[in-house]
Amino acid sequence: MKAIGISRAARRGCAAGLLLVSGCWQGSTTQPIQFNHLLHMEEVGLECTDCHRYVKRAEFAGRPTVDICAECHEELLTDSAQEAILVEYIQADEAIPWERLYEVPDHVYYSHRRHVAVAKIDCDVCHGKIGRSDRPPQRPLQRLTMDFCLVCHEQQGASTDCNACHR
């Protein structure tokens, strides 16, 4: 009980401190595979929804599973070292531990379907030009803050009621 109290207080203290030190520090993310979005979109000609399959159907976009990758990468297609890692995962039939880059806090209700399928907002708006990146960015290309959401909501005339997104 005590230890937890301390760690929580410490965490809170650290968070406050960090906030003061650098307003936009977000930590960095390293992905298990240096996935090349640009290559897949430009040269292969895939769409976002080809791999993130739930974007238009569900709240979540869907983290591409090995099965999706396996549809093309059953065997090595190139001599890329990164692809070799992928094939290892595919052959082991093991989930790729993708790290999450874009995240909203758990007290926010966000639905991809609502934004993409209904409101027809481009992926770029919130995810930046991730489709044109040749390696996974370490930080989100667009910081998802409440102000960011609100500005767009106000422009689009969407609800700015707290209850519309917070739960």
Added chain:
Amino acid sequence: MMDRDILHEEDGVLLAPIVTTQRNFYYTVAVLLALVLWGAAAYITQWRMGLGVTGLNQPVSWGFYITNFVFFIGISHAGTLISAILRICNAEWRRPITRMAEVITVMVLAIGAANILVDLGRPDRMLNIIKFGRYQSPLLWDATSISAYFTASTVYLWLPMIPDIAILRDTVGKRMRWFYEILALGWTGSKRQMAVLERGIGIMTILVVPIAVSVHTVVSFVFSMTLQPMWHSTIFGPYFVVGAIFSGIAALIIAMLIIRKVFHLEGYLKPVHFYHLGTLLLVMSLLWFYFTFAEYLTGFYGSEPEEMKVFWSKFTGHYAPYFWGMVVCNFVIPLIALSYRKNHVLARTFIASATICIGMWLERFIIVVPTLANPRLEYGPGSYLPTWVEWGETAGCFGLFILFYVLFTKLFPIISIWEIREGRERSVALVVERVQDYLPDSANGENAADAVQTTEQSDDEPAHSDPVLPEPGSRAEKLITFFQYFVPVSFTFAIFGLIYWIISLIFLARRLDDVPSASIGISFVAIPVFLTMLGVMWYVFFGIMRNQEEQADPAGPATSTEVAEGVAR
């Protein structure tokens, strides 16, 4: 050292605590620091573990902290309000009292407001009040009102202190001189400066009274704006104000008695002062009783079931000891002690004041807790048992208050020297003149005029001459001038910040379609009040600074002996 000598001069005793330090001072500070540390430990525990470490619970969601908040804000009325009223009334016996009273206000206000912050479940989100404050909430009225009162009473404490600070600047040794130099703003005591200062004080005196009344009214609104039984009452505003003045006077008397004893100020704080304040206390006690009676009688007569649940829990139930304790402390004992004061004036006033302080704390407690403990729906009564954390923080608050007070006496004279002097020099004549104004014209009029004449003559010379300033143009001087300007400039920023905040909150309230209630009114009124205060500040500041420049040439450097001479006259 030369500043020791001053102790043997007239009014020297007033500077004694600043110049000399007795062992008792350290003991006191140590004890108080221990209390404060206890409070700090309690608060750190609470910060880490959440409010769960207190005794608060579901129906009783407010307890000691809110009680302390109301109590301390109440005590704060001791000062500025009483001193302002006495000033307005030209009560000449006020002179040794005002400073002590004003100090209480400033310190206790801060502590009272801090109690609200202590009470927050998420102190880390404290800034939300500023960022997203909502004027619909009485808590925001409190924030506005208390900040107005705080700035006003700080100014009101500081302005009359300037001449005394100048005395300190000229007498106290080198170590602290820079400090006094900054705060004294180059006070020379010239007639012009005096006029400026007195005008400033005069405006503040008027301004501070409505602010003070508003503060406690708004504090009471925290309760009376809800629909809760025995809170939702229209007389809560005046009831709280009366209670606040009541407890304020009591606290002031206790402070006076202790200071009188510790600093041997028997010559300044005479029984007559206590007699007068005691009378005031008695009046307030009766007034308080009248309000209490009215409040409870209406509740009882109406007999609304939910109201009666709370009523009986106070009268005969779980809270009866506190309730009746409050009545005894606030009414019975003061009545007995103060009605007959032929002898033992001090002891009697002290007893009455002490019980009133306890009684008023109980009153706040009895207002906050029983209502919450008896919810309207049938959940069964709640209970409240404070833990060491709440006791600790309460003790810490009292400790901090007294510690501040002790430190203040270490830095500044607790009795206004120049006002005492002024009183000695002028007030007899002024009073005579004033009294004669009331009386039908008579031949004696000239005598009075003579008296005035003489005092005015004696006032020709500055009370004390120019301070020993650092070399003009030296770095030290520049630095001090910089800091002297820094005081009003930062004050200006604070005021404009507050005004900006108020305006933005008003816009927010408009956007949210909030109830256009008294809240908006309060905020609108607050803006000119703040601006007036700012005006006074700058007026006094420039008045003193400009005059200092003008006088820099004609008046030669003054010494403490000259001051002493002045005093001797």
Added chain:
Amino acid sequence: MTRWGMVIDLDRCTGCQSCVIACKAENNIPFVGAEQARMGRDINWMEIISEIHYEGDEVKRRFIPRPCFHCESAPCTKVCPVHATYLTDDGLVAQIFHRCIGCRFCMAACPYTAKYFNWSYYQIPDQMTLGRNPDVSVRPAGVVEKCTFCHHRQLKARDRAAAEGRQMMPEEFVTACQESCPSAAILFGDLDDPDSEVAKAAHSPRAFRMLEELGTHPKVFYLKEEENIDG
């Protein structure tokens, strides 16, 4: 505009507490443990108030389920200093946990004592965190919480409807308490729709509201117990 409201038939309520536990399970309400519960710190967004009264020498007991009443003129929303609790357009009294500063003014102002405070960091064994509802955020210590009329279910239902390009039907939004009530004592729906069951029930002669005299205009109605005519 819809105006969500609830009707609770006291004639049907048996005081079984299904609604209470369903609410706890749905909304990740922590259990506080024996010691804290004894201090009165248990959190029940939905609570059953048990009232005993006497008719002659006959003892009668009745059970009153008490959610948040989502008052039209809610005393709690008026006093919140930071806009953490306010009335939404569709008549819910929202509670934004991440705005709340924990001053507990709303708790003191609520005449129904329907608001609860997270007094401590409530620890539950790690396994049990698995059973949390991912649709509802877990409130941190130091904030006030209360019944949201299962607002997250509304969000999801709205979302589903929007995706299908239609308006949300009121039937799609069901609260956890209503769903679980064995004797179907709880009705939930749009009070502004005169054809809805809940609006009809709210206009029944048996309908009353809690502490109506306070003028808070709760959106939770009760239907009082019926007496048998020949009894």
Added chain:
Amino acid sequence: MALTRRRFVGIASLTAAGSAASVGALNRLERVMARRGEWYDRTEERVPSICQLCPGGCGLSVRVVDGIPVKVEGNPIHPVNQGRLCPRGLAGLQSLYDPDRLVSPAKRVGDRGSGEWEKISWDEALEILAARLGSLRDAETPHSLAVMGGEYRGITHRLWDRFATAFGTPNYMRMRTLAPEKPSPVAAMMHGEQRPITYDLAEASFVLSFGCSWLEGWRSPVNQMMAYGEMRAGRNGGRAEIVHVEPRMSISAASADLWLPVRPGTEGVLALGLAHLILRERLFDEDFIDNNVLGFEGWTGSDGRRHPGYREMVLEEYTPVRVSEITGVRAETIVSVARRFALKRPAIALDEDRSALHGHDLFTRMAIHSLNVLVGSIGAVGGVLPGNQSLPLDDWPNLELDETSRRGLSIRRLDGAGSGERFLDDEVPRGIAEAVLDENAAPIEVLILHRANPLYGRADKELFRRALEQVPMVVSLSTVTDETSRYADLILPEHHFLERWQDDEVTFLAGFTAFSIGRPTVGPLYDTRLGGEVVFSLARKIGGRVAAAFPWKSYEECLKNTCHGLFRSGRGYVVSSPSDEMLRQVLQRQGYRAPEFDSYSEFWDAISSSGAWWERFEPYERTLHSFNTPSGRLELIPQLLNRRLEEAASQQVSGETSVGEEKGKLLMALGVAPDADLSLYPRLLVASADATEDDDSYPFLLKTYELLTIGQGIGANLPWLQENIAVHVDGAWDSWVEIHPDTAHALAIRDGAMVVVESAAGELTLRARLNSGTRPEVIAIPVGQGHSAGGRWARDRGVDPSDLVTSKKAAGEGLGFGEPTRVRIRQG
């Protein structure tokens, strides 16, 4: 990253536990836990399951997000609960994630009861047990295995029964309290019914409940609460009226229109008092009685003696004034309730309850049931319906027994059920304990307990404890470390019910029968196994004919085979959405039946994804003409009882006593004076009720009752239920004793004070709660708390009132012959 961590955890636990099996367990939970921390996709599904927290049989629909159950809700298409659920069921999720569950098999290393265990693998555990069982068979003493089962029914019961038979032991018994799927003794005697009679509560216009807590724990509480809602809704016949007779104001009593606080033990007298008025005012259903009832009028026996009938006896002895004196209910109230009961038909008098009413329990219940007979509710819509048809499940292949088994089975059951004083019982668990302690009886070598916990909540728990110490090998198959597991030599952890395939037969509710199926909602979190599959592996390890008796590879397969009958029978439907259901009803009424599934696999897919199969019965036509009794009529003087009595008496007869004397003794045990044949009427002695007033040393009567939340202790380790344990008093996380305010005032006890409740059997210290919902001479303590094991939240919390019970004949078991316990209270 996660991979390496996972691997690390695996290695760490490998070294820590030193056993491959337990690593698997830790790993699995760890994996599930880790998933939550990761980025996950919120795919959502609903998995049907069955609630196992009471015998009510509610269907569950478990919300599973990303493979993790996050909420338990009622299955909206399940016929028992139609999407509704009680608090205990809703809290069932917490029992899945209970941190104190048994996580792997273990064998005892310390002393019995010390709780020191060593983790072992399943193979090892089953090997130990099978070796021991094999040796029993080798020694030709298979009957020294005893199997004791707890709350379960359906295939699990059939499996154990089959196992016991194949193994060759007659000592398989269940430890349950008035299992709903069994006929009540009253129905068995008066109707000759072998299936449970059902109560059509939803359609009734008047329900008169005699201490039957039908809204809290009896049968299927959710179904009854739904019926309650229907009754309150003001259906065609208007709002139904409910009168509740009980010394304490239970939740059921509080929900009733009228609560009659009757003196404890005089419920039967009150029933006969009501009967008196119905008879006197000729409000009874003459037609029904003339055609269907035996014993209403007097008759002359073969010996030429004149026997007065029911009517004569009741009219003579139970006048309102006298009944009022005995019961403490005002005569006017009796008159008005009797009239309304008889006139507001269909009316139901509920007699069945888990706890015994008094010493003369059977006759009390008969007296109450006679009210149903009088107003002709038997077989009427909204009345008491005879037993439902049984389910068309497939039979299993015939058992072929070897010689060892046959010999073992021929030996008499150790518990003595069906003979002597236990002539009315099927099984008497305490009989096993007595037999173990009896040096003359055949010894029990191995005792397997499946979800049975005799060391908690029973008045005879001390007896069991001593007995368990004597048994050389005790095996516990359970999900939690209960009190009994602590005494076990071998612990076999079972899947939680949300982790396993389940089945349930619901045959005790009015209007339908159902077969429910539950799918696993999540893979097992720990190294546990399904109870039924443990039987399979055990049989396989024993080998021979025992192994051959279980041809199934898995429980799922067994279940699938068994259900085949449902498909083949051409009866009933797999439950589906209300609109489909409506269409079917229309068709059925017109005599059509649309075959919905082409193949069994389709049927299986449907039933296992919707959760149940059910068969509705159209509103019952009054076509009752034959009862399975000697006379073919409904017997107010049950000849079956007389017959069983005589059989038992003649078995008891030894040289010196006559059959008559023995019969007298047995009647005494039933709480009736042995005066001639009149005793077989539902006739009651009232002397015992009066004797209560002047007992100075123990002036109060103890009433124990079950809460809907923690029940008989099964919900005690669920924090949600502990925190909201009851609504009528403030008792979170604790036990309490309910005392009438007047009584408390006289004893100077304040609300919330600690008091000591003392009986001849022991004393308990607990908190007093003043409650005007009880008679002044009755104090009430809820059961379910006071565990000494069973998890961190259950342990050492509150008290178990069974410590006070003086009658060691456990109440509520079979026929509850429990005498009420007399207690005294003092300040603690």
